[in-house]
Amino acid sequence: MDAVVVEGKQGTKIFTLEGAEYAYRVLIESMNEGALTLSADKMILYANQRFAGMVKMPLGRVIGGSFRRFLSSEDWVTLRALAARGDKAGAKFQTLLNAANGTRLPVQISISPLAKSDTNQATVGMVVTDLTAARQSEELMRSLTHRVVQVQEAERGRVAFELHDNITQLLCAVIFRSQALVDKLTASNASSKKDAIKLRDMLGNTAEEVERITHDLGPSLLDHLGLVAVLSDAKAEFADRTGVSVKLTCTQLTARLPADAELALYRILQESLRNVEKHARARHVSVRLSQLGEFVQLVVSDDGIGFDQDSRAASRRGKGSLGLLSMRERATYVGGALKIKSVPRAGTEIEVLIPTAARGGKAARKSL
Numbered sequence: 234m235d236a237v238v239v240e241g242k243q244g245t246k247i248f249t250l251e252g253a254e255y256a257y258r259v260l261i262e263s264m265n266e267g268a269l270t271l272s273a274d275k276m277i278l279y280a281n282q283r284f285a286g287m288v289k290m291p292l293g294r295v296i297g298g299s300f301r302r303f304l305s306s307e308d309w310v311t312l313r314a315l316a317a318r319g320d321k322a323g324a325k326f327q328t329l330l331n332a333a334n335g336t337r338l339p340v341q342i343s344i345s346p347l348a349k350s351d352t353n354q355a356t357v358g359m360v361v362t363d364l365t366a367a368r369q370s371e372e373l374m375r376s377l378t379h380r381v382v383q384v385q386e387a388e389r390g391r392v393a394f395e396l397h398d399n400i401t402q403l404l405c406a407v408i409f410r411s412q413a414l415v416d417k418l419t420a421s422n423a424s425s426k427k428d429a430i431k432l433r434d435m436l437g438n439t440a441e442e443v444e445r446i447t448h449d450l451g452p453s454l455l456d457h458l459g460l461v462a463v464l465s466d467a468k469a470e471f472a473d474r475t476g477v478s479v480k481l482t483c484t485q486l487t488a489r490l491p492a493d494a495e496l497a498l499y500r501i502l503q504e505s506l507r508n509v510e511k512h513a514r515a516r517h518v519s520v521r522l523s524q525l526g527e528f529v530q531l532v533v534s535d536d537g538i539g540f541d542q543d544s545r546a547a548s549r550r551g552k553g554s555l556g557l558l559s560m561r562e563r564a565t566y567v568g569g570a571l572k573i574k575s576v577p578r579a580g581t582e583i584e585v586l587i588p589t590a591a592r593g594g595k596a597a598r599k600s601l
């Protein structure tokens with residue numbers, strides 16, 4: 234086929250398929266992507282078989298029709314705007330194609346401007362990539378990450394329980410016995426008494442450390458004290474232990490968040506602080522919790538060495554690491570969104586938005 238003849242109100246129009254030589258056609262027909270050319274008013278002048286297969290329509294019906302029928306009205310506006318921009322480098326957007334059998338196919342459309350002069354010629358070229366498999370892998374990846382987070386949470390709970398119920402009990406008994414020993418030793422055993430006191434104090438410190446680890450592991454404190462108290466606990470413990478100065482600002486929240494949202498925020502803060510300690514070499518950290526309309530926002534920023542989010546080195550470094558991945562998963566799971574901003578030598582900022590009530594993931598992602 235070298236031309237499309239369209240009978241319209243203003244008579245017959247002939248659209249020529251300039252440049253669609255045999256060799257190119259063979260190439261385009263063998264592609265795994267849909268390929269199309271459109272006229273200025275987005276009528277399909279040429280489409281390959283692959284595209285017809287995507288929209289479940291005979292090729293003869295695809296060619297000569299408007300591309301509009303395959304898009305929602307919102308995405309149609311986007312497509313027209315992108316095509317009108319005529320960006321030489323091309324433009325890409327992701328959408329759902331309405332197929333003739335009523336199904337909707339996730340695709341990426343790449344738009345390239347062709348010619349502008351003659352309205353009877355193809356002015357836009359499009360390559361349509363089926364994203365079904367990519368979406369399925371993303372979905373699988375998300376459910377695996379979620380499972381990892383769930384298992385991690387259950388395991389933390391188990392370890393916290395064991396520590397609290399076994400180790401702490403044992404330590405208390407030993408402290409009690411060492412105190413009895415201190416009491417028993419008289420002034421004539423001054424040196425042994427000194428050692429016994431030292432032993433008792435060391436055991437006391439060990440018990441406190443176990444208690445701290447138990448608190449860190451278990452979310453039970455959240456239930457009793459609420460989010461703000463637990464965040465300020467985590468902040469104080471981190472500052473004491475690492476010597477990094479931490480500024481915590483919390484504005485009054487309009488209502489208490491659902492338990493899973495509070496836990497997500499607490500775990501995200503913990504992991505952010507752990508990353509600061511492990512990687513950032515920061516001197517100052519700022520933690521801000523605020524209410525932004527329907528959302529609670531948590532921002533953790535440091536003035537450390539930062540990292541390059543795009544570089545290969547970063548992805549190699551992050552291989553097998555779960556921190557950033559699980560933070561994002563935790564936020565997404567409670568309907569929120571997480572954004573990481575990091576610049577080498579200029580610090581890192583983690584921003585989380587979580588809806589206060591109903592799960593509004595899309596809205597949270599849009600706001601970030």
Ligand SMILES: Nc1ncnc2c1ncn2[C@@H]1O[C@H](COP(=O)(O)OP(=O)(O)OP(=O)(O)O)[C@@H](O)[C@H]1O
Nearest residue numbers: 508509512513539540550551554555556557558581
């Ligand atoms: N605050 C930060 N400052 C500098 N680099 C950071 C910071 N946070 C993360 N990174 C970089 O991003 C990488 C990925 O972080 P992530 O928390 O996912 O993994 P990890 O901390 O290496 O391992 P894991 O959290 O699983 O113990 C880190 O290895 C580090 O290079």
Ligand SMILES: [Mg+2]
Nearest residue numbers: 507508556557
């Ligand atoms: Mg980490």
